[in-house]
Amino acid sequence: MSTTSTAHTRNPNAREVVVTGIGLALPGVATYGDLLGPLPGVGGFDLATGLSGREMRHKDRASRLALRAAESALHDAGLTDAHATFTGAADSTAVVVSTNLGNADSVCEAIDTITRAGVRGLSPLGLPQTSSNVIAGWVAIRYRLRGPNLTVCNGVTSGLDALAWARSLIVARRAEAAVVVGVEPANDVVTKMLGEQSTDAAVAVVLEPADAAASRGARPRATITGYARARNLAAALASAGVTEEKSVGLWLVDEAGAGPGHLLVATRRIDLEAQLGPLSGALGVLQCAAAAAHLESDATGNVLATAGGPRHDAASALLLTP
Structure with missing residues (x-):
């Protein structure tokens, strides 16, 4: 979608797409109801414990935040079992991530390493983090989701555009559900690029066709x-x-x-x-x-x-x- 064109989703004959799950990894905000304010400022996601653990190893900060938000959203949508295993249609569930600066620190670190030690200094464990689609990839790998997988990183409109792309995938029957994640990490690289203190924030929503949600008893939000x-x-x-x-x-x-x-x-x-x-x-x-x-x-x-x-x-x- 170019910046000079418009795109809309108001076709009355299109599939109705609803939000059935919401998950946050946001310090100081316990539930999405808190977003209506005033914000409690305490509680919510614990960065110290939430971003640690064996399953978080060898992943960049944005990917870890996104995985926690996706975990909560899929649970909220009733699409995981007691073992956090995905129970939906994995072959037709898409992952759409919105992030503009998510892996900027990994890219800068790789460049610094090449400058200092050449390409032989790069770690094979860290190099995948330089891919712009790494966050969406980790979410898909964690839940074995094999539907369309993409990242939107086009500035301030990115999050709303990601929701629209996910909806379009469902309307076009390219996917039967979508996990949409918006995530940005707080680190020195992001703060320098923004010119102000960055914010650790991750949120995920699950989108489904209204009829599919109704058939499995999910509550549309x-x-x-x-x-x-x-x-x-x-x-x-x-x-x-x-x-x-x-x-x-x-x-x-x-x-x-x-x-x-x-x-x-x-x-x-x-x-x-x-x-x-x-x-x-x-x-x-x-x-x-x-x-x-x-x-x-x-x-x-x-x-x-x-x-x-x-x-x-x-x-x-x-x-x-x-």
Whole structure:
């Protein structure tokens, strides 16, 4: 999807795709309901214990965070047994990861090693971490998922775009389910690239066709109804089917990127980055988790998630409904 085009998912004859599982690996946030605020700031994912263990060996930090989030999401969706073994259709379950800086530290480390000791200094155990698709690969290997496997790393819109790609795979029947992960690690390399302290954040959601979820008794949390990516936020909103005349119950917005103008009426607005710090590729998937929390609560109205704006080369909009 180019930054100058729009893409939307509002075909009324398409398969309805719902969120059936959510998992977080986010310090200070215990459940996805906490994302609606105020954030507790304590508890949640324990980095000291959660990223250690035999199964975490020889993996980069972002992959370890992603594996923990995926584990929780698949359990929440009822797709793992008591031994954390995947019980769904492994051959047709996709993995779509959104990360912009996930393995940047591994790439920099490899470059430093080559500079210092040449290619012979590289470790065969560490070299796979320099692949941009390493996180999606580890999730697929852990649960033996053999469906489509890809990583989206195209800036601030990456998380929402990853959700849209996963939905498209299901609508096109290339996959019968998808694990979508948004993850960014906190390390010195990422902090230098961002120019500010980075945030350890991983979130995973499970997407399935609504009829498949109903047939196995899964509880849908939200339905992905509309999506668009365009060169500016106003165009993305229009293409996604959101207008100034149609209010939404919750607008999950990147305030810094969206600009000062109010493009539509929203009962409530939440800027997750203002509360959690830089989220980059994890932002859009985390917005999806917050949207599900809103739609499960007593609050009314649909949820709009947006990312990007005047400071960026593109903007995305995702509309979620009960």
